[in-house]
Amino acid sequence: MTPEEAERRTEEAGIRTLRLPTPFAIGRVNCYLIEDEPLTLIDTGANSGKGLDELEHQLAEHRHSIENLELLILTHQHIDHIGLAEIIASRSGAEVAAIDVAVEFLHNYGEDSERDDQFAASLMLGQGVPQDVVTALQSVSRSFRAWGSRPKVTRPLRDGEMLELGDRTLEVQHRPGHSPSDTLFWDAERRILFAADHLIGHVTSNALITRPLDESSERPQALVTYIESMRRTRELPAEIVLSGHGEVITDHVALIDERFERFRQRAERIHELLADRPRSGYELAQELWGNIAVTQAFLTTSEVLGHLDLLINAGRAREVVEDGVTRFEAIGDGPLGDLLSAASADSPTP
Numbered sequence: 281m282t283p284e285e286a287e288r289r290t291e292e293a294g295i296r297t298l299r300l301p302t303p304f305a306i307g308r309v310n311c312y313l314i315e316d317e318p319l320t321l322i323d324t325g326a327n328s329g330k331g332l333d334e335l336e337h338q339l340a341e342h343r344h345s346i347e348n349l350e351l352l353i354l355t356h357q358h359i360d361h362i363g364l365a366e367i368i369a370s371r372s373g374a375e376v377a378a379i380d381v382a383v384e385f386l387h388n389y390g391e392d393s394e395r396d397d398q399f400a401a402s403l404m405l406g407q408g409v410p411q412d413v414v415t416a417l418q419s420v421s422r423s424f425r426a427w428g429s430r431p432k433v434t435r436p437l438r439d440g441e442m443l444e445l446g447d448r449t450l451e452v453q454h455r456p457g458h459s460p461s462d463t464l465f466w467d468a469e470r471r472i473l474f475a476a477d478h479l480i481g482h483v484t485s486n487a488l489i490t491r492p493l494d495e496s497s498e499r500p501q502a503l504v505t506y507i508e509s510m511r512r513t514r515e516l517p518a519e520i521v522l523s524g525h526g527e528v529i530t531d532h533v534a535l536i537d538e539r540f541e542r543f544r545q546r547a548e549r550i551h552e553l554l555a556d557r558p559r560s561g562y563e564l565a566q567e568l569w570g571n572i573a574v575t576q577a578f579l580t581t582s583e584v585l586g587h588l589d590l591l592i593n594a595g596r597a598r599e600v601v602e603d604g605v606t607r608f609e610a611i612g613d614g615p616l617g618d619l620l621s622a623a624s625a626d627s628p629t630p
């Protein structure tokens with residue numbers, strides 16, 4: 281299917297794409313207005329006057345207003361997706377739906393973000409990121425916090441639940457990895473998948489290591505979780521994937537396979553670096569990306585650790601803690617394990 285065809289079918293399904301500004305490098309966020317009963321908006325954009333103004337204008341172009349909205353669905357906990365939720369809910373009285381695991385985070389937004397930052401800080405310090413970089417990043421993160429909001433979730437969703445609208449059914453699919461609360465909404469009849477940041481066409485979504493929502497203290501294997509989630513998405517017979525950023529995706533299987541290949545290559549590159557000598561997460565990040573901007577320190581630490589998890593799980597690297605800093609060393613030379621290989625093995629042959 282061509283992107284033009286996909287856009288036409290999306291329109292025919294009563295779905296309007298609203299593109300709202302964010303303070304992030306990724307640029308605009310895609311929110312989806314579903315003209316159905318109830319009148320539904322998926323995601324909100326960030327909490328800013330400019331964002332609110334654009335939301336009002338873009339809704340008006342489709343002869344709607346914030347006051348008319350009846351259901352607001354949040355796809356995950358990131359602020360470019362939840363920022364205007366509080367304002368929208370108070371002005372419209374719309375129900376606010378989000379996956380159950382995100383509810384507490386959303387209700388405590390602010391305090392929980394502070395705890396997330398603490399978690400990130402100690403993780404980075406443990407990987408050898410210098411204290412001044414960590415401190416600078418914490419203040420950057422605090423300054424972003426006002427772009428979020430603390431919406432009251434009136435309709436918690438369960439994984440696998442069917443969300444019935446007048447004209448369609450959306451299956452709720454919890455697919456963590458990019459964040460712990462990533463949720464997909466699957467319209468099986470139309471083969472349209474609302475994927476938010478789980479799949480983005482023009483960039484690889486980061487598997488950010490986030491403080492677990494269930495309070496467990498172990499470092500989550502975010503990339504491993506993300507790959508497991510993507511393997512499930514790969515099985516869906518989706519024809520149109522509506523992403524949280526950028527353009528519509530019409531071949532999600534090829535896109536996922538491409539991502540898996542990139543993960544594999546990066547893990548192999550890290551293994552080569554470790555075979556040379558043991559290194560910390562921070563040293564690996566510098567090796568891979570050069571001199572890292574402060575704002576990217578956590579992102580790159582997450583990336584490196586995610587790929588190290590692939591190597592560790594495959595028995596090809598191990599963690600050695602010395603003086604509070606973790607280093608990794610190469611062991612073994614085998615394949616990277618089933619996680620990435622099975623998907624390509626069952627690829628349809630051309």
Ligand SMILES: [Zn+2]
Nearest residue numbers: 358360477524
């Ligand atoms: Zn996003």
